[in-house]
Amino acid sequence: MNFEKLDALSDDALRTFAEKVGIDVPPELERPFVIEELLEAIKEDSEDRCAAKDAPVHVVEKIFSGSELDEFDASLSAAPFIEPRYNETMIRLLVRDTAWAFAFWDVNDDEMDAIGAESDDPGFLLRLMEESADYSIQGEHFDIPVGQTDMQWYINLPNEGTRYRVDLCCRTRGKNRILARSNVVTTPRSSPCAPKSGPSAEETMQSLFFLSGADDLDIRIREEHHPSRILSCDDGE
């Protein structure tokens, strides 16, 4: 992408492209400056991607060589042609990495109407709970208030190697009610387990871990690990 290619775009396409790459362009900003901002953002993005540790995915992108429209594809893509929801009350949780999960949910229209009839200003929240291996709730949880029109959320999960589930709740007349319960997910660990045998095995393992590139992956055998726990934010219910 260079100045000439961007300059060939219409003003609208330029602004759509800027929006896509996350640049806030004031309406009064003149065209050459918009292009300059865009070029800077593309350069930064490219540098960030080069600096990332795992290159294979970036390289894979090159298989899919596209057209000159690639980088301002957003200006061409129409709104989705599919209904955004299925009018059902549900919630699902997907683990992204050691610290984040993605929740998406929906509330059936009839149920939403009933909630609206109960309260003019119902509150909605996601209640995150830790679950033990025997599927019992650990007792601690925290709540994330969400808006009535929200349908998805990235949730920060406090502990690695821990099972979580989330309840979609609504609050009317001072009481919380569970609308839907998610699947249970487990966050991955970022620290290795200790070797089974004694100190010599540990020394060998450390050497081979080092040669395997564990340091580059920030994987270190730690003496002891004290994961932080969920701080209870119980609303006293």
Added chain:
Amino acid sequence: MAKGYLSLVLNAHLPFVRQPDFPRFLEERWLFEAISETYLPLLRLMRRLDRDRVPFRFTLVMSPTLTAMLGDELLKRRYVAHLDMQLELAGKEIARTADDPAFAPLAAMYAELYRAAYEDFTVLYHRDVLAAFDVFYKKGRIEIITTCATHSFLPLFRDSPVSIAAQVETAVVSHREFFAKQPTGFWLPQLGWYPGIESILESYGIDYTVVTTRGALLGRPAPGFGSYAPVRCPNGLSVFVRDADSTNAVWSEESGYPVDPDYRDFYRDIGFDLPIGYIGPYVEENATRIFTGFKYWSVTGRTEYKRPYDPGAGSRKAIEHAAHFVRSREARAIEASRYMERPPLMVCPYDAELFGHWWFEGPQWLEALFRAVHDSAALTFVTMPDYLEAHPDNQISIPEFSSWGDGGYADVWLDGANDWIYRHVFKLIDRMSELAERFPDESGLKERVLNQAAREVLLAMCSDWALLMRSGKSNSFARKQIEDSVTNFTRIYEMLCSNTVGTEWLTRLEKRNNVFPKINYRMFRKKR
């Protein structure tokens, strides 16, 4: 005895991009470019090694969508038409550059490459690239393994084992259909592993797979040999570990071999450099510029002022880099073997299409690598089954959830640019299971309808669309693939709910999305 083993794995995959409704389609070029620049050069190098009696052993992953497209008659015809067009452009380029001493030999080189591709494809292989690879598979030179039906990133579907089993089952059936053999290995797309997947893989007769270094080192219990030996899950599935150093040597965008100044530059292409009046017939019909494959410049460095490409210098560098790779692996093998009572194994998995397509000299590097290892006293190439035969006892461990994407987990396939797809894909899976339970014994038209529904579910699970949305490349195309699958499936679902089947529409859809002809929708029934 060798001091170390190398196991090369090439993952050949492209998503299903067949578009029969259009006379020419940009994304079908992904396949055509991969045939010309990767698959045929790979076959050529294998033939040369065979001729020179240089032993070579490697694993080739052939994804079910790729095998389906390589076996498709329409795409074969279109590939030949594509070569005709490339040869015509090559002729024009020879005339255009006739007086230019730097570029004339390059135009001639491309003319020769496309001529060789035409000759190989039509005369030598009778348009059957799969059969050509199968020859080396049956001869025992290479091991061909399979991967998910539509390259799905499995960790995100771990809560839906029926959909994962459907991906594996379809892949195994497809492999048997094309190669008449049960696959023993299974490539996890994006190396996406999660604890628990071993039971599904094992239930389909899979013996081994590969995970990232991160996934293995974080396994439970920790692997005593790090990444230098496979581990075995309690159910018997062997899990090999990607060697991080070997990956970085090739893949690093900062310091990997392909960014050497002497290699051919991937980005400078006459499709973008020459006037549209000249290049117009060879790019998109709406005069949108694309890569044509004619690239005349070397990487040179991080500069706009590139040097003309010198193929001789590129070839010499590929041989040098192969020798460097072997020396580095030898040194690492000697170092690691101090801590092990068996030769360390270094598994080197790469995406096949980058050899030749992005890294033009990649096939030359591979050939030089096989020749260099043949001359090395310290290293031997093995396939993963070869290793297991020599070393059947491996430590019990279950790797941790991991992938080879940025961050090491699912960040690439689950972020703000693509997270919207999962609501729909999970809905499709749930509804497909519901249909399979409601209609377990259908035949005739209804079975066709249900099978097409199952195809649409699998197509929607493809991880490539999420990756493209995140990268911003072919975003609208990727988005449309998901939307089309959701729309097609939903229409089928509604048809079945109202007991009205539009035969004409169904037949059209079956002809368009004709992947997995032997699909069995009943695989979406809950396992009992």
